[in-house]
Amino acid sequence: MWGRFVTQRTLQLIPVLIGVSFVVFFTMHLTPGDPIEHMLGQAGRITQAQIDELRAHYGLDRPLVVQYGLFLRHAVRGDFGLSYSHQGRSVSAVVAERIPATLELTLFAFLIAIVLAIAAGVVSSLRPQGAFDRTATVGALLGISMPGFWLGIVLIIVFGLRLQWLPISGRIDLALAPQPVTGLNTVDALLAGNGAAFLSALKHLVLPGAAMAAPMAAMVMRMVRSSMIGVLEQDYVQFARAKGLPETSVVGKHALRNALIPTVNIVALQTGLLLSGNMIIETVFQYPGLGKLAVDAIAAADYPLVQAVVLIYAVSYVLLNLGADALHAVLDPRVRAA
């Protein structure tokens, strides 16, 4: 039953992914100029034979539909051509070296958002309209209404420049950088047993991570709060209380588990939005990840690179949604039946 549900959802992805690649391909065709001329602009002197060879490789002499087919075939193999702005290196190589940085920042932001949201949501739901609930609700409203790039700048001004507590750009103190194993600086530092490097990497994550997490924490907190309030009113929770179970067990075990089911969907949706916020936050904090790569590529009119990064973000978003649907089905049997 569950297997069939997931298979079905996975099959539904195919038209979505085709749609995504179609939009990416054609928006980039709106751009002026011939990609090969751009690529060669970097490479210097080159023969006509080489130009023709490249043109044939990327199918630029063929009809647009065929070009789209070729683009798909190359993209599936991870071949997005040569970057215009990175001395003619392959797009996939440039992208690959940025992935760990973005992964680390996104996971960090995700963790703070979830921990904060669940904690604040649960505490708020215990005393609706109490002092904590009112404060948290106002905080959540601000989190939803604040543009991420501006929050990032305010954090830089306050915690980076005024108080000088935290670094405002980069990933780690370069003198401390650990030997790359996973590419995630915090993990690599721990593997090397280097406490100072771990601390430095962690400090560099705090401000961008907080700015990225804010809207997601706000949305998820509101969801946890309202579904907890709903669940706490239900008979089985009252019954658990009447049985004389300690309040921590009633809230933590009986109520929270059910309250989290509707939260899974909003977490998935918000994680997708976290990815969008990522581009902006990395730009604000000069954080060397995929998002900043994309924004720099836009400024340099490096279309193959923009295309590749946008496709990576879009596919991750689609897969995250699939993952959330699957998880939702595990947690809530009614979803499977529907």
Next chain:
Amino acid sequence: MAQPVTGDQVLEPVAATTPGMVRLLLSNRVAVVAGLAVLGFAAIGLLAPVLAAYDPSAQHPEAIRAAPFWHPEGSTRFLLGTDSLGRDLLSRIIYGARISIFLGVVVVLLTLVVGTGLGMLAGYFRGWFDAVMSRVVDTLLAFPFLIFALAIMAATGPNLVALVLALAFKGWVDFYRVARGDVLAAREADYVTAARGLGASAPHILFSEILPNIIPPIIVLATLRMATIIIAEASLSFLGIGVPPSIPAWGTMVADGRADVASAWWIATFPGLGILLLVLCVNLFGEGLRDALDPRMRK
């Protein structure tokens, strides 16, 4: 960027009367103040040429990065100070309200008309049209909105028409879903059956009978969508691919101030505060509206 509400959340059946809704909305003091503040922002934008002390692009080379008036080095000549080209910040912020509200309204109206129209047709006639639209909508729902807006703007460069289309690209889907669901429910309702029995035409039933009943949730959605659109536009402008640089926009102004955060924090801070206040008021008003329309709140 935050997407405050999904279609399903506002899909509550609207059984209440209009005067009841209005009374409930008016009794929500926060929502009323927020709504008035949004109108205030709109008025500031409209009256910008009268209100602004300076031309927003006029440079004052003698007063570059001037501090706001309460600062020891500030003066009342430039109340909120000036930017790195010596342009008056307050005047630029006043003009910036214009483009934010203009784009918010245009994009929301465009997505509202397209989405509601298609949704009503799909919900009323069902059949192949509904089937095809459902596929399209499922696909669009899987699109990360801001990333595609970014891809489109990266390809076309900053210009207003492309910006409106990029921001509207996916937004109509929410209106489509609400309208389709409500029409689907309404077409079986007694008043529609009665109208059909009396020989009313499909356009008459759709526009005169059903439309007035599905308007309230559409209005709530429109308000909350406007908040999302304003933040998305500011984000694209911040990245330099939104509003063309010749038009003063809050997102662009924050980006302009980024290089000076250490010496002149106000350049990036005040325009962002404008975005925060406007979006906050729009959200508060939209949530007040939603509560007034939600029958469960009516106790």
